Amino acid sequence: MRFERVAKRYAVGEQGPDAPAAVDELTLDVRAHEVLVLVGPSGCGKSTTLRMVNRLVEPTAGRVLLEGEDVSTVDPVELRRRIGYVIQNVGLFPHRTVAQNVATVPRLLAWDKARTRTRVNELLELVGLAPDRYAKRYPHELSGGERQRVGVARALATDPPVLLMDEPFGAVDPVGRRRLQDEFQRIQRELGTTVMLVTHDIDEAVRMADRVAVLSTGAHLEQLAPPLEIVANPATPAVADLVGRGRTARLLSLGRLERADVTAPPPANQDGGTAGVRLGDELAEVLDALTRDSAQALPVRDGDAVIGSVDAEGVLRALRRLGVVEEPATRP
CATH class of the missing domain: 3.40.50.300 (P-loop containing nucleotide triphosphate hydrolases)
Known part of the structure; x- marks a missing residue:
């Protein structure tokens, strides 16, 4: 049209x-x-x-x-x-x-x-x-x-x-x-x-x-x-x-977990089973998983492979990438 x-x-x-x-x-x-x-x-x-x-x-x-x-x-x-x-x-x-x-x-x-x-x-x-x-x-x-x-x-x-x-x-x-x-x-x-x-x-x-x-x-x-x-x-x-x-909440639902938000190595004591999140998941899902499991960090999978981990700081980095959260001020 x-x-x-x-x-x-x-x-x-x-x-x-x-x-x-x-x-x-x-x-x-x-x-x-x-x-x-x-x-x-x-x-x-x-x-x-x-x-x-x-x-x-x-x-x-x-x-x-x-x-x-x-x-x-x-x-x-x-x-x-x-x-x-x-x-x-x-x-x-x-x-x-x-x-x-x-x-x-x-x-x-x-x-x-x-x-x-x-x-x-x-x-x-x-x-x-x-x-x-x-x-x-x-x-x-x-x-x-x-x-x-x-x-x-x-x-x-x-x-x-x-x-x-x-x-x-x-x-x-x-x-x-x-x-x-x-x-x-x-x-x-x-x-x-x-x-x-x-x-x-x-x-x-x-x-x-x-x-x-x-x-x-x-x-x-x-x-x-x-x-x-x-x-x-x-x-x-x-x-x-x-x-x-509601800008931040909307971005959590719109934004996706990317490689730049993932750190390595995976969390200790993870066996590569079903727990964790996947590359491309909504940021809201990642934050929910961290809160639900009371976890400091969760393994991140790309397909069947565990490629690293994500924590609350990773979600914060993603929000900074999207422009909704400012970078922290650098101390003099």
């Missing part, structure tokens, strides 16, 4: 066409097969930006391109059948079963019954809902997380090249939300779908994204970068304010 100087203005009272823009000349590329997350404060234009892709909102100026084609030249009904769309409250048809909800677009496209049934069963398996248990249930018989999974399955029914997600996990409890995020990441890796996701939650953004687009009022692009860079090196005060005080 590509946004070329896209703008959206709404007439407000007597201000007319000079009203402040909800989206003000946004230029942005979404790469094939990536998860791009739009994050920012309420009212910054992130949902408006998303909805201009499937023409639920029409731009005032500029162009939105999907696979090189200007979406304004495509029939909106046909366009929406090519684009998956998932919203916070799912929007399942209450009088239809799970299977019938998932089959909505295939039926509109006149797929035969056998092909539709096969695809529905594949998708229910994909989102972790066994067809024999869930296909004949109705939405009111499902939990919030289960309904959200059905919504994802319905959006993926015809293998759309693009999936739009607007606060998709916002109505789910924190534990269910984390599970849904994990499940969705697994599905996206398996299918390689290009995803644009809107959230107001910076933790969800850095957890889910390949790249994060931080927006301010008018969909002004404050920073576009991988999650680690957003957290470690905020480009503007607005980004720093959004990242907030």
Whole structure:
């Protein structure tokens, strides 16, 4: 997808066409097969930006391109059948079963019954809902997380090249939300779908994204970068304010144990068994392991080989490498 100087203005009272823009000349590329997350404060234009892709909102100026084609030249009904769309409250048809909800677009496209049934069963398996248990249930018989999974399955029914997600996990409890995020990441890796996701939650953004687009009022692009860079090196005060005080904790989850953080030799009395951590583990996992085992240091493995050890100082060095902890002052 590509946004070329896209703008959206709404007439407000007597201000007319000079009203402040909800989206003000946004230029942005979404790469094939990536998860791009739009994050920012309420009212910054992130949902408006998303909805201009499937023409639920029409731009005032500029162009939105999907696979090189200007979406304004495509029939909106046909366009929406090519684009998956998932919203916070799912929007399942209450009088239809799970299977019938998932089959909505295939039926509109006149797929035969056998092909539709096969695809529905594949998708229910994909989102972790066994067809024999869930296909004949109705939405009111499902939990919030289960309904959200059905919504994802319905959006993926015809293998759309693009999936739009607007606060998709916002109505789910924190534990269910984390599970849904994990499940969705697994599905996206398996299918390689290009995803644009809107959230107001910076933790969800850095957890889910390949790249994060931080927006301010008018969909002004404050920073576009991988999650680690957003957290470690905020480009503007607005980004720093959004990242907030949880910066170190987020970097522990984003950062990985590297060879530069490992010391040699391995801790004494280690036999190369299962205890320890691995090169590439999250720094948060390394710190948890040190705390859980009350260990001064733990062996580090690369494959089957023990290559050295890591201690709390190694985790601190990693945070310094990421730029979140300053080097200690040198004594005169």
